[in-house]
Amino acid sequence: MELNVVGAKPVTVSEAVFGKEFREDLVHQVVVAYRNAGRAGTKAQKTRSEVSGTTKKSKKQKGGGARHGALKAPIFVGGGVTFAAKPRSFAQKVNRKMFRGAMVSILSELNRQNRISLVESFGVEQPKTKALVAKLGELQAEGRVVLVAENAPEALFLAARNVPYVHVVDVAALDPVSLVGADKVVMTVESLKRIEEWLA
Template identity: 75%
Template sequence: MELNITNGKTLSVSDAVFGREFSEDLVHQVVVAYRNAGRAGTKAQKTRSEVNGTTKKSKKQKGGGARHGALTAPIFVGGGVTFAAKPRSFAQKVNRKMYRAAIAAILSELNRQGRITVVEGFDVEAPKTSGLVSKLGELKVGQRPLIVTEDASENLYLSARNLPYVQVRDVQGLDPVALVGADTVVITSDAVKKIEEWLA
Protein backbone atom coordinates (compact mmCIF):
# COMPACT_ATOMS: atom_id res chain seq x y z
CA MET A 1 0.00 0.00 0.00
CA GLU A 2 1.00 3.64 -0.39
CA LEU A 3 1.24 6.44 2.17
CA ASN A 4 1.08 10.05 1.02
CA ILE A 5 3.96 12.32 2.03
CA THR A 6 3.30 16.02 2.61
CA ASN A 7 5.67 17.00 -0.24
CA GLY A 8 3.40 15.26 -2.79
CA LYS A 9 5.35 12.00 -3.06
CA THR A 10 4.17 8.58 -1.95
CA LEU A 11 5.84 5.97 0.19
CA SER A 12 5.34 2.25 -0.36
CA VAL A 13 4.70 0.42 2.92
CA SER A 14 3.85 -3.09 4.06
CA ASP A 15 0.20 -4.10 4.42
CA ALA A 16 1.19 -6.21 7.43
CA VAL A 17 2.20 -3.07 9.35
CA PHE A 18 -0.12 -0.34 8.05
CA GLY A 19 -3.02 -2.43 6.72
CA ARG A 20 -3.51 -4.93 9.52
CA GLU A 21 -6.94 -5.76 10.91
CA PHE A 22 -7.64 -4.01 14.22
CA SER A 23 -7.97 -6.22 17.31
CA GLU A 24 -9.44 -4.29 20.23
CA ASP A 25 -8.84 -7.09 22.73
CA LEU A 26 -5.15 -7.39 21.83
CA VAL A 27 -4.55 -3.64 21.91
CA HIS A 28 -6.37 -3.31 25.24
CA GLN A 29 -4.31 -6.09 26.79
CA VAL A 30 -1.01 -4.62 25.62
CA VAL A 31 -1.90 -1.06 26.69
CA VAL A 32 -2.97 -2.23 30.16
CA ALA A 33 0.18 -4.34 30.53
CA TYR A 34 2.38 -1.41 29.44
CA ARG A 35 0.77 0.96 31.94
CA ASN A 36 0.90 -1.61 34.74
CA ALA A 37 4.62 -2.07 34.15
CA GLY A 38 5.09 1.54 35.19
CA ARG A 39 3.34 1.11 38.53
CA ALA A 40 5.60 1.04 41.58
CA GLY A 41 3.49 -1.41 43.59
CA THR A 42 5.06 -0.17 46.85
CA LYS A 43 1.87 0.69 48.75
CA ALA A 44 1.91 -0.85 52.25
CA GLN A 45 -0.48 -0.76 55.20
CA LYS A 46 -0.39 -2.45 58.59
CA THR A 47 -2.73 -5.16 59.81
CA ARG A 48 -3.90 -5.25 63.44
CA SER A 49 -1.06 -7.61 64.28
CA GLU A 50 1.55 -5.19 62.92
CA VAL A 51 0.31 -1.97 64.54
CA ASN A 52 2.43 -0.75 67.44
CA GLY A 53 0.31 -1.14 70.55
CA THR A 54 -0.73 -3.60 73.22
CA THR A 55 -3.15 -6.40 72.45
CA LYS A 56 -4.47 -6.32 76.01
CA LYS A 57 -8.25 -6.10 76.37
CA SER A 58 -9.05 -2.39 76.65
CA LYS A 59 -11.77 -2.70 79.29
CA LYS A 60 -13.77 -5.29 81.16
CA GLN A 61 -16.26 -7.40 79.25
CA LYS A 62 -19.44 -6.28 80.98
CA GLY A 63 -20.77 -3.04 82.40
CA GLY A 64 -19.02 -0.61 80.09
CA GLY A 65 -21.33 -0.47 77.09
CA ALA A 66 -20.04 -2.04 73.92
CA ARG A 67 -17.70 -4.99 74.30
CA HIS A 68 -14.22 -4.43 72.89
CA GLY A 69 -10.93 -6.20 72.80
CA ALA A 70 -7.59 -4.64 71.85
CA LEU A 71 -7.42 -1.01 70.68
CA THR A 72 -5.40 -2.17 67.66
CA ALA A 73 -8.63 -3.50 66.09
CA PRO A 74 -9.60 -1.91 62.72
CA ILE A 75 -12.68 -0.18 64.18
CA PHE A 76 -10.48 2.15 66.29
CA VAL A 77 -8.59 5.20 65.05
CA GLY A 78 -4.92 4.23 64.90
CA GLY A 79 -5.80 0.56 64.63
CA GLY A 80 -4.83 -1.82 61.85
CA VAL A 81 -6.35 -1.99 58.37
CA THR A 82 -8.79 -4.83 57.69
CA PHE A 83 -7.50 -5.82 54.25
CA ALA A 84 -4.09 -4.19 54.36
CA ALA A 85 -2.36 -3.45 51.06
CA LYS A 86 1.06 -5.06 50.68
CA PRO A 87 3.85 -4.41 48.15
CA ARG A 88 3.28 -6.38 44.96
CA SER A 89 4.19 -6.40 41.29
CA PHE A 90 1.58 -5.34 38.73
CA ALA A 91 3.61 -6.70 35.81
CA GLN A 92 1.77 -8.70 33.17
CA LYS A 93 3.54 -10.97 30.72
CA VAL A 94 3.13 -9.93 27.09
CA ASN A 95 4.90 -11.89 24.38
CA ARG A 96 7.08 -9.99 21.92
CA LYS A 97 4.90 -11.19 19.06
CA MET A 98 1.76 -9.85 20.77
CA TYR A 99 3.40 -6.49 21.50
CA ARG A 100 4.51 -6.01 17.89
CA ALA A 101 1.12 -7.11 16.58
CA ALA A 102 -0.59 -4.54 18.82
CA ILE A 103 1.68 -1.73 17.59
CA ALA A 104 0.94 -2.71 13.97
CA ALA A 105 -2.80 -2.86 14.69
CA ILE A 106 -2.76 0.64 16.22
CA LEU A 107 -0.76 2.08 13.30
CA SER A 108 -3.14 0.44 10.82
CA GLU A 109 -6.20 1.88 12.56
CA LEU A 110 -4.62 5.35 12.69
CA ASN A 111 -3.89 5.07 8.98
CA ARG A 112 -7.48 4.06 8.20
CA GLN A 113 -8.76 7.04 10.17
CA GLY A 114 -6.40 9.43 8.37
CA ARG A 115 -4.53 10.32 11.54
CA ILE A 116 -1.02 9.61 10.24
CA THR A 117 0.91 12.46 8.60
CA VAL A 118 4.09 11.37 6.85
CA VAL A 119 6.78 14.03 6.35
CA GLU A 120 10.15 13.85 4.61
CA GLY A 121 11.94 15.13 7.71
CA PHE A 122 11.04 16.86 10.96
CA ASP A 123 13.43 18.90 13.08
CA VAL A 124 13.91 22.40 14.50
CA GLU A 125 17.02 24.51 14.08
CA ALA A 126 17.06 25.77 17.67
CA PRO A 127 15.50 24.55 20.93
CA LYS A 128 12.61 27.03 20.81
CA THR A 129 8.99 26.18 21.54
CA SER A 130 7.70 28.86 19.16
CA GLY A 131 9.53 27.23 16.24
CA LEU A 132 7.92 23.86 16.90
CA VAL A 133 4.46 25.42 17.36
CA SER A 134 4.67 27.15 13.97
CA LYS A 135 5.89 23.93 12.34
CA LEU A 136 2.96 21.97 13.78
CA GLY A 137 0.59 24.74 12.74
CA GLU A 138 1.64 24.33 9.11
CA LEU A 139 0.84 20.60 9.27
CA LYS A 140 -2.59 21.28 10.86
CA VAL A 141 -2.35 18.54 13.46
CA GLY A 142 -4.78 18.06 16.36
CA GLN A 143 -4.53 19.08 19.99
CA ARG A 144 -2.39 16.05 20.95
CA PRO A 145 0.17 15.31 18.25
CA LEU A 146 2.81 12.60 18.53
CA ILE A 147 6.04 13.25 16.63
CA VAL A 148 7.96 10.13 15.65
CA THR A 149 11.42 10.42 14.07
CA GLU A 150 14.19 7.93 13.40
CA ASP A 151 16.50 9.53 15.96
CA ALA A 152 14.87 12.49 17.70
CA SER A 153 17.33 15.35 18.16
CA GLU A 154 17.91 17.13 21.45
CA ASN A 155 16.56 20.37 19.96
CA LEU A 156 13.27 18.67 19.14
CA TYR A 157 12.92 17.21 22.63
CA LEU A 158 13.69 20.56 24.27
CA SER A 159 11.28 22.42 21.99
CA ALA A 160 8.41 20.10 22.87
CA ARG A 161 9.18 19.88 26.57
CA ASN A 162 7.10 22.95 27.46
CA LEU A 163 4.08 21.85 25.40
CA PRO A 164 1.89 19.68 27.66
CA TYR A 165 0.08 17.73 24.92
CA VAL A 166 2.92 17.31 22.40
CA GLN A 167 5.00 14.14 22.64
CA VAL A 168 8.23 13.28 20.85
CA ARG A 169 9.46 9.72 20.36
CA ASP A 170 12.15 8.03 18.36
CA VAL A 171 11.39 4.60 16.89
CA GLN A 172 13.08 2.78 19.76
CA GLY A 173 10.96 4.66 22.31
CA LEU A 174 7.63 4.18 20.51
CA ASP A 175 4.99 2.74 22.84
CA PRO A 176 1.30 1.79 22.53
CA VAL A 177 0.06 4.31 25.12
CA ALA A 178 1.56 7.26 23.23
CA LEU A 179 0.07 6.01 19.95
CA VAL A 180 -3.40 5.44 21.39
CA GLY A 181 -3.47 8.86 23.08
CA ALA A 182 -2.40 10.86 20.04
CA ASP A 183 -4.85 12.79 17.84
CA THR A 184 -2.37 12.79 14.96
CA VAL A 185 0.92 10.95 14.48
CA VAL A 186 3.51 12.99 12.59
CA ILE A 187 6.10 10.52 11.36
CA THR A 188 9.12 10.88 9.10
CA SER A 189 9.64 8.63 6.10
CA ASP A 190 12.88 7.27 7.60
CA ALA A 191 11.01 6.38 10.78
CA VAL A 192 8.35 4.55 8.72
CA LYS A 193 11.04 2.36 7.14
CA LYS A 194 12.63 1.66 10.53
CA ILE A 195 9.27 0.73 12.03
CA GLU A 196 8.66 -1.68 9.14
CA GLU A 197 12.02 -3.36 9.82
CA TRP A 198 11.13 -3.63 13.51
CA LEU A 199 7.65 -5.06 13.01
CA ALA A 200 8.37 -7.23 9.96
Template identity: 70%
Template sequence: MELAVVGSAKGVSVSDAVFGREFNQDLVHQVVVAFRNAGRAGTKAQLTRSEMSGTTKKFKKQKGGGARHGDYRAPIFVGGGRAFAAKPRSFAQKVNRKMYRAAIAAILSELNRHGRLKVVESLEIEQPKTKELVGKLKALDVTRPLLVTESGSEALYLAARNLPYVQVRDVQGLDPVALIGADYVVITTEAVTKVEEWLA
Protein backbone atom coordinates in the same frame (compact mmCIF):
# COMPACT_ATOMS: atom_id res chain seq x y z
CA MET B 1 -0.05 -0.38 0.36
CA GLU B 2 1.21 3.17 0.08
CA LEU B 3 1.14 6.02 2.59
CA ALA B 4 0.79 9.57 1.33
CA VAL B 5 3.59 11.96 2.29
CA VAL B 6 2.50 15.47 3.25
CA GLY B 7 3.86 18.03 0.78
CA SER B 8 5.10 15.41 -1.67
CA ALA B 9 3.57 13.82 -4.75
CA LYS B 10 5.41 10.59 -4.08
CA GLY B 11 4.22 8.26 -1.32
CA VAL B 12 6.03 5.64 0.72
CA SER B 13 5.37 1.92 0.20
CA VAL B 14 4.66 -0.01 3.40
CA SER B 15 3.59 -3.49 4.42
CA ASP B 16 -0.11 -4.26 4.88
CA ALA B 17 0.83 -6.40 7.88
CA VAL B 18 2.07 -3.31 9.73
CA PHE B 19 -0.05 -0.40 8.49
CA GLY B 20 -3.10 -2.27 7.21
CA ARG B 21 -3.67 -4.68 10.06
CA GLU B 22 -7.13 -5.39 11.47
CA PHE B 23 -7.73 -3.68 14.82
CA ASN B 24 -7.85 -6.05 17.79
CA GLN B 25 -9.32 -4.16 20.73
CA ASP B 26 -8.77 -6.92 23.30
CA LEU B 27 -5.11 -7.29 22.38
CA VAL B 28 -4.47 -3.54 22.44
CA HIS B 29 -6.21 -3.21 25.81
CA GLN B 30 -4.16 -6.04 27.30
CA VAL B 31 -0.86 -4.58 26.06
CA VAL B 32 -1.70 -1.03 27.22
CA VAL B 33 -2.70 -2.25 30.70
CA ALA B 34 0.47 -4.36 30.96
CA PHE B 35 2.64 -1.42 29.82
CA ARG B 36 1.12 0.92 32.40
CA ASN B 37 1.31 -1.68 35.16
CA ALA B 38 5.02 -2.16 34.47
CA GLY B 39 5.54 1.46 35.52
CA ARG B 40 3.85 1.01 38.91
CA ALA B 41 6.22 1.00 41.89
CA GLY B 42 4.18 -1.34 44.09
CA THR B 43 5.93 -0.11 47.24
CA LYS B 44 2.87 0.16 49.51
CA ALA B 45 3.58 -1.45 52.90
CA GLN B 46 1.35 -1.84 55.95
CA LEU B 47 2.06 -3.52 59.27
CA THR B 48 0.50 -6.71 60.55
CA ARG B 49 -0.12 -7.12 64.27
CA SER B 50 3.14 -9.02 64.63
CA GLU B 51 5.10 -6.13 63.08
CA MET B 52 3.61 -3.40 65.24
CA SER B 53 5.72 -1.83 67.98
CA GLY B 54 4.40 -1.98 71.52
CA THR B 55 3.82 -4.49 74.26
CA THR B 56 2.15 -7.83 73.78
CA LYS B 57 1.03 -7.93 77.39
CA LYS B 58 -2.56 -9.08 77.88
CA PHE B 59 -4.33 -5.91 79.02
CA LYS B 60 -7.19 -7.50 80.95
CA LYS B 61 -8.13 -10.79 82.49
CA GLN B 62 -9.57 -13.53 80.32
CA LYS B 63 -12.98 -13.84 81.98
CA GLY B 64 -15.50 -11.42 83.41
CA GLY B 65 -14.74 -8.39 81.25
CA GLY B 66 -16.89 -9.04 78.18
CA ALA B 67 -15.04 -9.89 75.00
CA ARG B 68 -11.78 -11.75 75.37
CA HIS B 69 -8.71 -9.89 74.10
CA GLY B 70 -4.99 -10.41 74.09
CA ASP B 71 -3.21 -7.13 73.29
CA TYR B 72 -4.00 -3.74 71.77
CA ARG B 73 -2.13 -4.51 68.54
CA ALA B 74 -5.03 -6.62 67.26
CA PRO B 75 -6.70 -5.34 64.05
CA ILE B 76 -9.97 -4.72 65.89
CA PHE B 77 -8.46 -1.79 67.84
CA VAL B 78 -7.71 1.73 66.55
CA GLY B 79 -3.96 1.93 66.01
CA GLY B 80 -3.63 -1.83 65.73
CA GLY B 81 -2.10 -3.83 62.89
CA ARG B 82 -3.86 -4.56 59.62
CA ALA B 83 -5.55 -7.93 59.24
CA PHE B 84 -4.52 -8.34 55.57
CA ALA B 85 -1.63 -5.89 55.28
CA ALA B 86 -0.52 -4.72 51.83
CA LYS B 87 3.09 -5.59 51.07
CA PRO B 88 5.51 -4.50 48.32
CA ARG B 89 4.64 -6.34 45.11
CA SER B 90 5.20 -6.30 41.37
CA PHE B 91 2.30 -5.37 39.10
CA ALA B 92 4.12 -6.63 36.00
CA GLN B 93 2.14 -8.68 33.52
CA LYS B 94 3.77 -10.96 30.99
CA VAL B 95 3.24 -9.89 27.40
CA ASN B 96 4.94 -11.81 24.61
CA ARG B 97 7.10 -9.85 22.18
CA LYS B 98 4.87 -10.99 19.32
CA MET B 99 1.75 -9.68 21.09
CA TYR B 100 3.40 -6.33 21.85
CA ARG B 101 4.45 -5.81 18.23
CA ALA B 102 1.03 -6.87 16.96
CA ALA B 103 -0.64 -4.32 19.25
CA ILE B 104 1.64 -1.50 18.03
CA ALA B 105 0.89 -2.46 14.41
CA ALA B 106 -2.87 -2.56 15.14
CA ILE B 107 -2.77 0.94 16.66
CA LEU B 108 -0.79 2.37 13.74
CA SER B 109 -3.18 0.73 11.25
CA GLU B 110 -6.22 2.18 13.04
CA LEU B 111 -4.63 5.65 13.11
CA ASN B 112 -3.96 5.36 9.37
CA ARG B 113 -7.56 4.29 8.64
CA HIS B 114 -8.92 7.32 10.49
CA GLY B 115 -6.53 9.78 8.83
CA ARG B 116 -4.68 10.46 12.08
CA LEU B 117 -1.31 9.22 10.84
CA LYS B 118 0.60 11.87 8.92
CA VAL B 119 3.86 11.05 7.17
CA VAL B 120 6.33 13.86 6.48
CA GLU B 121 9.75 13.97 4.84
CA SER B 122 11.44 15.48 7.88
CA LEU B 123 10.73 17.11 11.24
CA GLU B 124 14.14 18.70 11.59
CA ILE B 125 14.30 22.35 12.66
CA GLU B 126 17.32 24.62 12.34
CA GLN B 127 17.21 26.01 15.88
CA PRO B 128 15.52 24.75 19.06
CA LYS B 129 12.83 27.42 18.83
CA THR B 130 9.27 26.69 19.94
CA LYS B 131 7.92 29.29 17.51
CA GLU B 132 9.44 27.44 14.55
CA LEU B 133 7.88 24.14 15.64
CA VAL B 134 4.49 25.78 16.22
CA GLY B 135 4.59 27.02 12.62
CA LYS B 136 5.28 23.51 11.33
CA LEU B 137 2.46 21.98 13.36
CA LYS B 138 0.06 24.70 12.24
CA ALA B 139 0.87 23.94 8.60
CA LEU B 140 0.15 20.24 9.27
CA ASP B 141 -3.15 21.15 10.99
CA VAL B 142 -2.70 18.74 13.91
CA THR B 143 -3.70 18.89 17.57
CA ARG B 144 -2.12 17.01 20.50
CA PRO B 145 0.46 15.38 18.19
CA LEU B 146 3.02 12.68 18.82
CA LEU B 147 6.12 13.42 16.75
CA VAL B 148 8.08 10.31 15.77
CA THR B 149 11.56 10.50 14.24
CA GLU B 150 14.16 7.88 13.39
CA SER B 151 16.52 9.11 16.12
CA GLY B 152 15.49 11.79 18.61
CA SER B 153 16.70 15.25 17.64
CA GLU B 154 17.77 17.42 20.58
CA ALA B 155 16.64 20.62 18.82
CA LEU B 156 13.19 19.13 18.17
CA TYR B 157 12.88 17.93 21.76
CA LEU B 158 13.86 21.33 23.16
CA ALA B 159 11.43 23.11 20.84
CA ALA B 160 8.54 20.84 21.87
CA ARG B 161 9.38 20.80 25.57
CA ASN B 162 7.39 23.94 26.33
CA LEU B 163 4.31 22.94 24.31
CA PRO B 164 1.51 21.19 26.21
CA TYR B 165 0.23 17.92 24.70
CA VAL B 166 3.12 17.68 22.23
CA GLN B 167 5.34 14.63 22.63
CA VAL B 168 8.53 13.66 20.80
CA ARG B 169 9.67 10.05 20.47
CA ASP B 170 12.23 8.16 18.47
CA VAL B 171 11.35 4.73 17.08
CA GLN B 172 13.05 2.94 19.98
CA GLY B 173 10.99 4.94 22.48
CA LEU B 174 7.66 4.30 20.79
CA ASP B 175 5.07 2.81 23.14
CA PRO B 176 1.34 1.97 22.96
CA VAL B 177 0.28 4.49 25.62
CA ALA B 178 1.88 7.40 23.73
CA LEU B 179 0.25 6.25 20.47
CA ILE B 180 -3.29 5.97 21.83
CA GLY B 181 -2.96 9.19 23.84
CA ALA B 182 -2.25 11.39 20.81
CA ASP B 183 -4.85 12.90 18.51
CA TYR B 184 -2.40 12.72 15.59
CA VAL B 185 0.85 10.87 15.00
CA VAL B 186 3.31 12.73 12.77
CA ILE B 187 6.06 10.39 11.60
CA THR B 188 8.98 10.86 9.22
CA THR B 189 9.55 8.62 6.20
CA GLU B 190 12.80 7.30 7.72
CA ALA B 191 10.95 6.43 10.92
CA VAL B 192 8.25 4.62 8.90
CA THR B 193 10.92 2.40 7.35
CA LYS B 194 12.47 1.70 10.74
CA VAL B 195 9.08 0.92 12.31
CA GLU B 196 8.30 -1.47 9.46
CA GLU B 197 11.62 -3.29 9.99
CA TRP B 198 10.89 -3.52 13.71
CA LEU B 199 7.32 -4.83 13.40
CA ALA B 200 7.62 -6.98 10.27
Protein backbone atom coordinates in the same frame (compact mmCIF):
# COMPACT_ATOMS: atom_id res chain seq x y z
CA MET C 1 0.91 0.10 -0.47
CA GLU C 2 2.12 3.71 -0.60
CA LEU C 3 1.99 6.53 1.92
CA ASN C 4 2.23 10.19 0.98
CA VAL C 5 5.15 12.26 2.25
CA VAL C 6 4.65 15.98 2.72
CA GLY C 7 6.78 17.79 0.12
CA ALA C 8 8.35 14.61 -1.29
CA LYS C 9 7.62 11.43 -3.23
CA PRO C 10 5.37 8.76 -1.70
CA VAL C 11 7.07 5.85 0.04
CA THR C 12 6.18 2.18 -0.28
CA VAL C 13 5.36 0.47 3.00
CA SER C 14 4.53 -3.06 4.01
CA GLU C 15 0.90 -4.12 3.95
CA ALA C 16 1.70 -6.34 6.93
CA VAL C 17 2.46 -3.31 9.11
CA PHE C 18 0.12 -0.58 7.83
CA GLY C 19 -2.69 -2.58 6.26
CA LYS C 20 -3.84 -5.06 8.90
CA GLU C 21 -7.36 -5.21 10.28
CA PHE C 22 -8.01 -3.58 13.65
CA ARG C 23 -8.10 -6.03 16.56
CA GLU C 24 -9.84 -4.18 19.35
CA ASP C 25 -9.57 -7.04 21.85
CA LEU C 26 -5.80 -7.35 21.44
CA VAL C 27 -5.21 -3.59 21.51
CA HIS C 28 -7.33 -3.24 24.65
CA GLN C 29 -5.44 -6.01 26.43
CA VAL C 30 -2.02 -4.57 25.56
CA VAL C 31 -2.99 -0.99 26.46
CA VAL C 32 -4.39 -2.07 29.83
CA ALA C 33 -1.28 -4.16 30.54
CA TYR C 34 1.01 -1.28 29.56
CA ARG C 35 -0.79 1.16 31.83
CA ASN C 36 -0.92 -1.32 34.71
CA ALA C 37 2.84 -1.83 34.46
CA GLY C 38 3.23 1.84 35.39
CA ARG C 39 1.09 1.53 38.51
CA ALA C 40 2.79 1.46 41.88
CA GLY C 41 1.18 -0.71 44.54
CA THR C 42 1.74 1.60 47.51
CA LYS C 43 -0.96 0.47 49.95
CA ALA C 44 0.73 -0.90 53.06
CA GLN C 45 -0.33 -1.68 56.61
CA LYS C 46 1.57 -3.16 59.53
CA THR C 47 1.04 -6.55 61.08
CA ARG C 48 1.46 -7.11 64.80
CA SER C 49 5.07 -8.16 64.21
CA GLU C 50 5.85 -4.85 62.47
CA VAL C 51 4.22 -2.43 64.92
CA SER C 52 6.76 -0.74 67.20
CA GLY C 53 6.44 -1.58 70.87
CA THR C 54 7.25 -4.25 73.39
CA THR C 55 6.01 -7.83 73.32
CA LYS C 56 6.11 -8.01 77.11
CA LYS C 57 2.99 -9.41 78.75
CA SER C 58 0.81 -6.40 79.55
CA LYS C 59 -0.48 -7.59 82.93
CA LYS C 60 -0.62 -10.55 85.27
CA GLN C 61 -2.17 -13.75 83.99
CA LYS C 62 -4.68 -13.96 86.87
CA GLY C 63 -6.76 -11.43 88.73
CA GLY C 64 -6.98 -8.71 86.10
CA GLY C 65 -9.98 -9.72 84.06
CA ALA C 66 -9.35 -10.97 80.55
CA ARG C 67 -6.01 -12.67 80.04
CA HIS C 68 -3.73 -11.11 77.44
CA GLY C 69 -0.14 -10.78 76.35
CA ALA C 70 1.38 -8.04 74.16
CA LEU C 71 -0.54 -4.83 73.41
CA LYS C 72 0.52 -5.07 69.74
CA ALA C 73 -2.36 -7.45 69.08
CA PRO C 74 -5.02 -6.34 66.54
CA ILE C 75 -7.74 -5.93 69.20
CA PHE C 76 -5.93 -2.98 70.81
CA VAL C 77 -5.78 0.60 69.55
CA GLY C 78 -2.34 1.11 67.98
CA GLY C 79 -1.93 -2.62 67.43
CA GLY C 80 -1.23 -4.37 64.15
CA VAL C 81 -3.76 -5.10 61.41
CA THR C 82 -5.03 -8.67 61.20
CA PHE C 83 -4.80 -9.14 57.42
CA ALA C 84 -2.51 -6.25 56.60
CA ALA C 85 -2.48 -4.95 53.00
CA LYS C 86 0.91 -5.08 51.32
CA PRO C 87 2.30 -3.43 48.15
CA ARG C 88 1.61 -5.53 45.09
CA SER C 89 2.52 -5.55 41.43
CA PHE C 90 -0.21 -4.79 38.89
CA ALA C 91 1.91 -6.07 35.99
CA GLN C 92 0.27 -8.33 33.44
CA LYS C 93 2.17 -10.67 31.15
CA VAL C 94 2.16 -9.64 27.50
CA ASN C 95 4.46 -11.59 25.22
CA ARG C 96 6.39 -10.04 22.35
CA LYS C 97 4.10 -11.38 19.63
CA MET C 98 1.02 -9.84 21.27
CA PHE C 99 2.73 -6.48 21.75
CA ARG C 100 3.89 -6.31 18.15
CA GLY C 101 0.48 -7.43 16.92
CA ALA C 102 -1.19 -4.64 18.87
CA MET C 103 1.26 -2.04 17.53
CA VAL C 104 0.63 -3.19 13.95
CA SER C 105 -3.12 -3.04 14.53
CA ILE C 106 -2.91 0.51 15.94
CA LEU C 107 -0.67 1.78 13.13
CA SER C 108 -2.95 0.23 10.49
CA GLU C 109 -6.01 1.89 12.02
CA LEU C 110 -4.24 5.26 12.26
CA ASN C 111 -3.35 4.94 8.58
CA ARG C 112 -6.96 4.10 7.62
CA GLN C 113 -8.20 7.16 9.53
CA ASN C 114 -5.56 9.43 7.90
CA ARG C 115 -4.09 10.24 11.31
CA ILE C 116 -0.49 9.60 10.17
CA SER C 117 1.56 12.29 8.43
CA LEU C 118 5.02 11.67 6.98
CA VAL C 119 7.78 14.24 6.62
CA GLU C 120 11.39 14.10 5.49
CA SER C 121 12.40 15.95 8.65
CA PHE C 122 10.84 18.22 11.23
CA GLY C 123 13.15 21.06 10.20
CA VAL C 124 13.80 22.12 13.79
CA GLU C 125 17.54 22.70 14.04
CA GLN C 126 17.31 25.14 16.94
CA PRO C 127 15.26 24.67 20.13
CA LYS C 128 12.67 27.22 18.99
CA THR C 129 9.04 26.57 19.89
CA LYS C 130 7.87 29.08 17.28
CA ALA C 131 9.49 27.06 14.47
CA LEU C 132 7.85 23.84 15.62
CA VAL C 133 4.42 25.47 15.95
CA ALA C 134 4.76 26.80 12.40
CA LYS C 135 5.70 23.32 11.17
CA LEU C 136 2.70 21.76 12.90
CA GLY C 137 0.49 24.44 11.35
CA GLU C 138 1.73 23.47 7.88
CA LEU C 139 0.90 19.82 8.61
CA GLN C 140 -2.52 20.73 10.05
CA ALA C 141 -1.60 18.75 13.16
CA GLU C 142 -4.01 19.75 15.91
CA GLY C 143 -5.10 18.29 19.23
CA ARG C 144 -2.91 15.63 20.78
CA VAL C 145 0.11 15.25 18.51
CA VAL C 146 2.84 12.60 18.73
CA LEU C 147 6.08 13.34 16.91
CA VAL C 148 8.04 10.17 16.13
CA ALA C 149 11.70 10.42 15.16
CA GLU C 150 14.65 8.05 14.92
CA ASN C 151 17.28 9.34 17.37
CA ALA C 152 15.25 12.52 17.94
CA PRO C 153 17.56 15.53 18.43
CA GLU C 154 17.54 17.38 21.73
CA ALA C 155 16.45 20.56 19.93
CA LEU C 156 13.16 18.89 19.00
CA PHE C 157 12.45 17.86 22.60
CA LEU C 158 13.22 21.38 23.83
CA ALA C 159 11.10 23.02 21.12
CA ALA C 160 8.10 20.80 21.94
CA ARG C 161 8.12 20.94 25.72
CA ASN C 162 6.17 24.23 25.90
CA VAL C 163 3.55 23.21 23.33
CA PRO C 164 0.45 21.71 25.00
CA TYR C 165 -0.41 18.11 24.03
CA VAL C 166 2.64 17.69 21.79
CA HIS C 167 4.72 14.66 22.71
CA VAL C 168 8.07 13.75 21.14
CA VAL C 169 9.01 10.09 21.23
CA ASP C 170 11.92 8.11 19.86
CA VAL C 171 11.18 4.96 17.85
CA ALA C 172 12.75 2.80 20.55
CA ALA C 173 10.35 4.26 23.14
CA LEU C 174 7.19 4.09 21.02
CA ASP C 175 4.28 2.77 23.07
CA PRO C 176 0.65 1.81 22.36
CA VAL C 177 -0.89 4.27 24.84
CA SER C 178 0.67 7.31 23.14
CA LEU C 179 -0.48 6.14 19.71
CA VAL C 180 -4.03 5.29 20.77
CA GLY C 181 -4.52 8.67 22.44
CA ALA C 182 -3.07 10.72 19.56
CA ASP C 183 -5.23 12.78 17.20
CA LYS C 184 -2.28 13.01 14.82
CA VAL C 185 0.98 11.07 14.54
CA VAL C 186 3.75 12.82 12.61
CA MET C 187 6.79 10.71 11.83
CA THR C 188 9.86 11.03 9.67
CA VAL C 189 10.50 8.67 6.75
CA GLU C 190 13.57 7.37 8.57
CA SER C 191 11.53 6.49 11.66
CA LEU C 192 8.87 4.89 9.44
CA LYS C 193 11.45 2.54 7.93
CA ARG C 194 12.80 1.74 11.38
CA ILE C 195 9.29 0.87 12.62
CA GLU C 196 8.72 -1.28 9.54
CA GLU C 197 11.95 -3.22 10.22
CA TRP C 198 10.91 -3.71 13.83
CA LEU C 199 7.35 -4.93 13.19
CA ALA C 200 7.61 -6.65 9.77
